[in-house]
Amino acid sequence: MTDYSRTPDYTATGVHRVVSPLSDAPTEIRAETATSVGPGTGSRSAPVTRGRGPGAGRVLLAVLGFTLLGLVSLFVVVYLVSGLGATSVIVAALLALVPLGIVVWGVRWIDRWEPEPRLALTFAFLWGAGASVFIALAVDAEIQSIVAAAGGPGASAEFLGAAVQAPIVEEVAKGLGVFILFLAVRRRFDGPVDGIVYAAVVAGGFAFTENILYFGVAFVDGGALGQTFFVRGLMSPFAHVMFTAAIGLALGFAARRGARFPVFAFVVGLVPAIALHAFWNGALFFVGDFYGYYLLVQVPMFVIAVAIVSLLRNQEGRIIAERLAEYAAVGWFHPQEVAMLTSKSGRRTAERWARSVGHGSTMRTFIRDATLLAYARQRIIGGRDQIGAQLDEAELLRRVSSARHALAAPGVRTQ
Numbered sequence: 284m285t286d287y288s289r290t291p292d293y294t295a296t297g298v299h300r301v302v303s304p305l306s307d308a309p310t311e312i313r314a315e316t317a318t319s320v321g322p323g324t325g326s327r328s329a330p331v332t333r334g335r336g337p338g339a340g341r342v343l344l345a346v347l348g349f350t351l352l353g354l355v356s357l358f359v360v361v362y363l364v365s366g367l368g369a370t371s372v373i374v375a376a377l378l379a380l381v382p383l384g385i386v387v388w389g390v391r392w393i394d395r396w397e398p399e400p401r402l403a404l405t406f407a408f409l410w411g412a413g414a415s416v417f418i419a420l421a422v423d424a425e426i427q428s429i430v431a432a433a434g435g436p437g438a439s440a441e442f443l444g445a446a447v448q449a450p451i452v453e454e455v456a457k458g459l460g461v462f463i464l465f466l467a468v469r470r471r472f473d474g475p476v477d478g479i480v481y482a483a484v485v486a487g488g489f490a491f492t493e494n495i496l497y498f499g500v501a502f503v504d505g506g507a508l509g510q511t512f513f514v515r516g517l518m519s520p521f522a523h524v525m526f527t528a529a530i531g532l533a534l535g536f537a538a539r540r541g542a543r544f545p546v547f548a549f550v551v552g553l554v555p556a557i558a559l560h561a562f563w564n565g566a567l568f569f570v571g572d573f574y575g576y577y578l579l580v581q582v583p584m585f586v587i588a589v590a591i592v593s594l595l596r597n598q599e600g601r602i603i604a605e606r607l608a609e610y611a612a613v614g615w616f617h618p619q620e621v622a623m624l625t626s627k628s629g630r631r632t633a634e635r636w637a638r639s640v641g642h643g644s645t646m647r648t649f650i651r652d653a654t655l656l657a658y659a660r661q662r663i664i665g666g667r668d669q670i671g672a673q674l675d676e677a678e679l680l681r682r683v684s685s686a687r688h689a690l691a692a693p694g695v696r697t698q
Contacts, residue, residue, distance in 0.1 A: 308614035312684055316611075319619035320633075320649075320690040344467075348406065356413030359492060362420065367499040375498035378512055379491050382520035386487035389521065393592055394480045395627065396599045397654050403468050407481050410460030411488025418456035423448070446565035450526075453489070454556040457523070458530040460485040462549050465534045470675060473658045476595050478535025479528045486523035493523075518577065522563060525588055529555040541666050600625055606657035606664075615680065616653070624653050642690055649686035652679050 308316065363372050426448060430436050461482045465472050472478065494515055501508040533552025537545050563581075570576040604625040611621050623629035630650055637646030656679040663673060 308610075312687075313614035315687065315691050316614055316617045316620075318691070319617040319623075320687060345402065349409070352406065352409040352413055355417045356409055359413050359416050359420075363492075363495060363499065367496075367503055371499040371502045372495060374502055375495040378498045378516060379494035381512075382494060382516040383487055383491045385520040386483065386490070386524060389524070390480055390483050390487070393476060393483065393596065395596055396603055397473070397477070397658060398651075399477060399480055400468065400471055403464055403471065403481070404484050406467075407460060407464060407484035408488040410463070411457060411485035411490075412492045413488075415453065415456035415460060415485065415489045416492045418459075419449075419452050422452045442565070442568050446561050446568070449564060450557045450560035454526060454530070454553060454560055457482075457485050457489055457527045458549060458553055458556065461527065461531050461534060462545070465538065465545055469538070470662075472535070472538045473661065474539040474595075474599070475532050475535030476592070476599050478531030478533070478538070479592060479595070480531070482527040482529075482531025483524045486527040489527075490520070490523040519581070521585065521588075525585065526556045526560040526563070528588070529553075529559065539665060602661055603654060603657040606660040607653060609660065610656070615683070620653075624650060637690065645686050645689045649683060649690060652682045652686065655679055656683055 307313070360372075367375070423444075430440065461478065464481045465478075472481070497511055497515055498508065501511045530549065530552035533548045534545060537548035566576060566580075567573065604621065607616060607621045607624055608618075610616050611618050616624075623633050633650070634643060634646050637643045656676065659673075659675040659679055663676065
């Protein structure tokens with residue numbers, strides 16, 4: 284049998300680590316994994332046991348965090364309504380849903396293999412749409428007060444506000460949300476793809492609120508609402524995402540390597556985020572042909588960003604395949620199940636079959652927990668067991684086996 288006790292994983296950690304070998308699966312599980320679950324196999328209804336939920340302390344922190352975010356978001360809504368009027372805000376919000384929808388579609392495409400927890404994504408959106416906007420507004424108000432006390436804005440005030448103040452303040456504000464998630468959900472913050480996903484949701488929330496402001500102003504002024512919507516809503520829905528993704532990328536690599544000083548990674552990601560944001564805002568003051576500049580500069584940058592994300596997604600798929608193959612070698616999975624779990628089409632086929640026999644939720648649980656299991660093993664290999672990877676592994680093996688038993692037990696097949 285293959286010995287994985289000295290398996291180097293250069294793609295994930297870049298170093299050679301010695302890890303404990305996987306234990307052979309119990310006899311009853313090895314007997315079940317002798318055949319693969321899925322289309323063409325049978326199963327009857329069997330209980331799927333659930334793991335323990337989060338502790339009371341974490342629940343309390345989550346409740347307090349969401350309550351605070353809710354209050355801050357309510358303040359932002361009141362601020363928008365008081366400045367623009369309820370009708371303008373409603374119209375602008377409906378228009379802002381279009382670029383937000385595009386970002387959500389992009390996030391779903393990025394988050395292909397291991398969808399992040401919904402509560403974490405909800406926090407990310409609320410932070411972006413509420414807290415980061417509140418921080419930007421508060422800092423701007425303070426700066427305006429200082430400028431007014433000094434005699435009023437000078438000729439370069441508009442440029443400095445757009446190309447210096449806004450990039451620094453907004454990226455710090457958005458990045459803080461990603462950093463909080465890095466600390467709060469370490470067991471689900473496994474690598475650069477996760478970092479990009481969280482950063483994209485935070486940035487998407489910020490852009491949503493910012494678009495309401497821009498669209499609302501255009502609507503109230505009776506100006507170029509159509510042009511504003513076209514430029515901000517259709518041409519650049521991913522602008523903020525690309526900026527803040529640099530922070531998520533840096534924190535993701537730090538998470539993968541088990542960094543003990545994530546603040547350094549945050550600063551490393553913050554620098555290109557601010558630079559990209561400043562480049563985007565500042566170029567508008569010097570470029571005469573905006574659309575030409577957009578096609579020659581911004582479109583290639585976006586294509587490069589998509590290519591980088593595609594490479595990272597493919598690496599995620601390889602990591603899942605390698606780790607699950609290790610479990611299959613000691614009897615926890617059938618090799619055909621590993622092939623199914625590491626193929627998007629295989630997952631879809633398995634889910635369709637499971638729904639046809641009334642086990643759609645069980646198959647989704649099996650796929651999700653098997654993916655989490657692969658990443659728990661990856662954390663062990665990467666030397667990150669200080670965040671409970673071995674405990675996660677044991678719990679996930681139990682849950683995967685329970686779901687698999689429900690899918691593979693004789694008599695389920697109805698077609």
